[in-house]
Amino acid sequence: xxxxVFFLFIGAALLSSLLFLSRRGGPRAEGDSGVxxxxxxALDALQGGLLxxxxxxxxxxxxxxxxxxxxxxxxxxxxxxxxxxxKIALSWIGQVRSQISSLKHFHAVAARSYAKLGLRTExxxxxxxxxxxxxxxxxxxxxxxxxxxxxxxMVGATxxxxxxxxxxxxxxxxxxxxxxxxxxxxxxxxx
Amino acid sequence: xFSSPKRMDVExxxxxxxxxxxSDIQRPLDRLIYLASMxxxxxxxxxxxxxxxxxxxxxxxxxxxxCHREAFRELVICPLDELVSQLDAYRxxxxxxxxxxxxxxxxxxxxxxxxxxxxxxxxxxxxxSNFKIALAVLESQLxxxxxxxxx
Numbered sequence: 001x002x003x004x005v006f007f008l009f010i011g012a013a014l015l016s017s018l019l020f021l022s023r024r025g026g027p028r029a030e031g032d033s034g035v036x037x038x039x040x041x042a043l044d045a046l047q048g049g050l051l052x053x054x055x056x057x058x059x060x061x062x063x064x065x066x067x068x069x070x071x072x073x074x075x076x077x078x079x080x081x082x083x084x085x086x087k088i089a090l091s092w093i094g095q096v097r098s099q100i101s102s103l104k105h106f107h108a109v110a111a112r113s114y115a116k117l118g119l120r121t122e123x124x125x126x127x128x129x130x131x132x133x134x135x136x137x138x139x140x141x142x143x144x145x146x147x148x149x150x151x152x153x154m155v156g157a158t159x160x161x162x163x164x165x166x167x168x169x170x171x172x173x174x175x176x177x178x179x180x181x182x183x184x185x186x187x188x189x190x191x
Numbered sequence: 192x193f194s195s196p197k198r199m200d201v202e203x204x205x206x207x208x209x210x211x212x213x214s215d216i217q218r219p220l221d222r223l224i225y226l227a228s229m230x231x232x233x234x235x236x237x238x239x240x241x242x243x244x245x246x247x248x249x250x251x252x253x254x255x256x257x258c259h260r261e262a263f264r265e266l267v268i269c270p271l272d273e274l275v276s277q278l279d280a281y282r283x284x285x286x287x288x289x290x291x292x293x294x295x296x297x298x299x300x301x302x303x304x305x306x307x308x309x310x311x312x313x314x315x316x317x318x319x320s321n322f323k324i325a326l327a328v329l330e331s332q333l334x335x336x337x338x339x340x341x342x
Contacts, residue, residue, distance in 0.1 A: 048311065054268045055314060064271035068328070077327045081271075084320040088313070095313055 039106035039169065042099040046166050050096050053159075059088055060148060060155050085148040090140065096162055097136040103169045104129045125168055132161040196249040204246045204254035208239070213258060219265040220277040221284070226259040227305040235308050259307045267314045275325045282329075293330050296322075 050056075064085075068078050107125060135158045142151040216222045229237045237255035238248075246254070266274070282292040296302075302322045306315045 045311075050311075050313060055317070058268050058270075059317060061270070067270070067272045071328070071332075073328060074331050077324070077331050080327050081324050084324055088317050088320055091316065092313060 035106050035109050038102050042102035042106075043166060043169055046096065046099045046103075046162060050092065050099065050162075056092075056155065056159050059085070059092055060152060062149055062152075065149070082147055086143060089143050089148040093136055093140045093143065093158070096158065097133060097140075100129065100132050100136070100162060100165060103165060104133070106169070107172065121168070125165075128161065128165050128168070132158065132165055135161055196247065196253055200246060200250045201253040201257065204242055204250045205257050207245060208242055208254050208258055211241075218277045218280060219262045219269065220274070220281050222262040223259070223266055223305050224281070226255060226262055229255050230259070232304075256307065260309070263307050263310055263314075263318070267318050271321060271324060271328075274321055275328050278322070278325050279329060289329070289333050293326055293333065297326055297330075 065078070065081060068081055073081075107122075107129070135154065139151055139154045139158050142154060213222055213225075216225055226237070229239055231238060237252045237259070239251050239255055242251035242254065266277075269277070282289065285292070287295075300319070300322075303319060306318065
């Protein structure tokens with residue numbers, strides 16, 4: 001009886017491993033292409049629109065508020081300024097978080113089929129994703145409660161962590177970049 | 192739409208446009224509005240007869256789009272005090288009365304149609320938000336020092 005239970009247990013374990021492997025096996029062309037495009041879009045949005053230093057610094061720059069104070073702008077104008085900046089800051093965090101989630105999804109579903117990442121890199125990447133998403137949540141809460149200038153260091157840390165994820169994802173998605181074909185040399189035609 | 196023209200031609204056309212036309216328009220806000228006015232609202236294609244005659248329609252369109260994006264980028268990263276100055280200088284150049292201008296810009300928000308098509312949505316929202324604040328600053332200045340803003 002014990003032997004029967006043992007073999008049934010082994011059989012169930014093998015069957016579940018087989019099911020698991022078949023689900024995460026080779027790339028499924030249709031689904032994966034969608035994930036790839038989504039990841040490429042997320043990477044472009046982060047690198048091109050959300051993370052450039054000049055924009056991040058501008059959004060969270062305190063000198064604009066200092067200007068209003070120096071101009072003795074009425075309270076209504078200063079309130080409008082803080083409300084608007086808070087709205088933009090929350091929108092920035094929301095978009096960064098959403099794009100990081102897309103990249104995380106890509107790495108969880110498809111990256112290993114295309115990029116040969118080592119186990120150590122995968123673990124590092126998983127930690128980076130977890131830390132970045134946690135930082136986004138914490139920053140969102142800080143700004144929601146304390147306004148756009150509540151956590152300037154966290155803004156920098158979040159942007160840096162997101163940039164690191166972009167750098168690793170760029171390698172994973174490198175095969176999507178157009179191949180740089182060297183122009184044919186004139187002597188290669190004549191030879 | 193056009194087939195994409197050669198990058199080198201576009202760069203030449205861009206330099207030509209900067210040298211002949213945009214060098215006379217110093218402020219990024221004025222350049223943004225000027226370049227937005229070169230764009231057909233129905234097709235999104237930019238037109239400039241002089242530039243098209245020296246290059247091609249396609250190359251001129253790309254060069255204008257490049258300059259438009261550049262003006263937009265400059266304005267997005269410009270500090271609030273500069274934006275306020277640019278807005279007031281623009282108003283002054285159009286010979287519109289301050290109250291009339293602030294009312295029209297506050298209600299119509301014409302800056303919303305002046306951004307390039309491919310502008311990053313967050314950057315565009317940020318610029319709109321800054322315009323809103325800059326208009327409020329000018330309005331408060333007008334209320335406190337009516338003679339301060341020249342008609």
